[in-house]
Amino acid sequence: MGEIMRIKNNYLLYNGASYYLGNSIKSFENRHYTEKTEEFVEKSNGIFRFRYGPLTGGLMESHAWDVYTNGERIIKVLPVTGYKHRMIKFGDYVRSVMIAERIQGNFAVSHAISLLNAIESIEDIVPSENIIKIRMIASEMERIYNHLFLIVREMEAGSLSVAQYRFMHLYEKILRLNGDLFGHRFLFGLTSVNRITKPRLNMHIFLKKLDILMADFGTIIDILYNSRIMMDRLQTGYLTMEEAHNVTGPAARGSFLNVDDRTSYIEKFVPASGYIYYNGSALSRVYVRIIEIMNSAKLIEALISDEISCKCSRMVHRLSDNAVISRIESPSGDLVYAVEIDRDAHKIKKAAMRSSSALNIDGFRKSIIKNSIFTDFHFNFESFGIMIGELDAGGDLENV
């Protein structure tokens, strides 16, 4: 039996040591592991518990919530996951990357790149500048369509149907652009070890198409900013700066924290911040996503025109000769893979993954109990960008 590699409560336990993973590259450190205990809800008159899920409207992926309510008000929510526990078994590198892409299909590029960074780092493979550039472009396209999709879900929850269908139209165009450029709408099969799918479209034609879509996006946003209904409906689910220290991605940035892993690997990168936007509410998180869509489009343009380049090829921390921790900024935040490989067989021996959703689900639980009623559930849930597939990944892969 070898040493265990396990991620628990945002700590990596490996080889007798424990590493605190934090919510960005800056907070990575060797820290003593402490067990987290669940708070207890007292049973008293008026508190009613009901199970929401696993197969029901509103929840896109199969999972459930134990919701404790007092009248209309939500007192506490407990996630019930494990329904989507697929037996994930990594093997040789090519197959492992394909599996990583399908842990969370809409974060395929982030999962693949994070795993590949780990493998390539241990194998001392340095991908060419072009490979890194294409990976970054794909990663930003993934961010654009995922942010758009979450905005669609917010509009859907708020019954803002006209805006919802406008964004859905745009979302479909972005998916088609993905397909035209890389051959897959969700960017599956884009990359493998030191390899990249050759773009099927001239990059300048692609850029022109993206510009047209972004101009359309800007027009819709201008109209939406005048909507008082949106302002009122989304002012819920507050998360303070102190509470946001344990969340990641747009959820943290919407609560005034400037944490973004891209600052570490992309030149001149400035993260979108929620500082100027409201108060850590669901609206604030939606605004951050809107700004990030525009930023990502600018970033793609800068990458294609070689105005900026990547500072380094990967963000990894070596644990031993055969094991590393790799991290990348996925659309919902910081995604961490810890990998140990068998060098002779070119296979993955052990792997553990800490998804952004594993952190953000705690943030959601903290924000939903602040004067929220059940109709606020969906605004709040979607604003955190929680994905259950990556939260529930099982088998050889250990996660939180």
Add this chain to the structure above:
Amino acid sequence: MSDLWLLKGLKTGIVTEDLKSIAPFHQKHIAYAVASECPVNCISDGYVDMKKCIQCGICTNSDKTVLDNEDLFRIESKFDKKIKKSIFIFVVDGGSCNACNMEIHNMINPVYDLSRFGISFTNNPKHADLLLITGVITGQLDPAIKIAYESMPEPKKVVRIGVCSISGGIFDKGIDGISENCIVAGCPPDPVTILKAILSLCGMV
């Protein structure tokens, strides 16, 4: 505010596309294939078995023999009579990566506009005519899916969406006791293929 939406809408015009004019997305990209390179063994006897193909893209980089695709969807048994009333769909995520779910959600997109065919989603299996299953069907979800299926009124049909629910794809196939009436291949299948399969199943094309 509403005036601005109206003006924008008039400027954009109709975005809904005729189903006949949209080619299934993933058909055109599977053209060259080498059997030995396929990670899921989906290439045999001159065909790409779309029920197994995960669209990994490895074969498209090879410059070898051109192969034909099998059908993107297959109907096992249609409804006995053509359905004249609205059709309600209940979607079940049996352990998918969410890509299939997103493509099903995409069918309400104005580009595809599911509602123009009188089809809509329901949150209650007791109101549903069709059960759409995505993902590998994990042991934890199998009982819930069976309960949902049993509570659907007759006549009812089951549609499997994506290779994970058909053959397991790159994952191990889960426990499964429900026989399907229609399968839609792809990883994930695109909205137009899903829509065409549903319309064929209901005798609407």
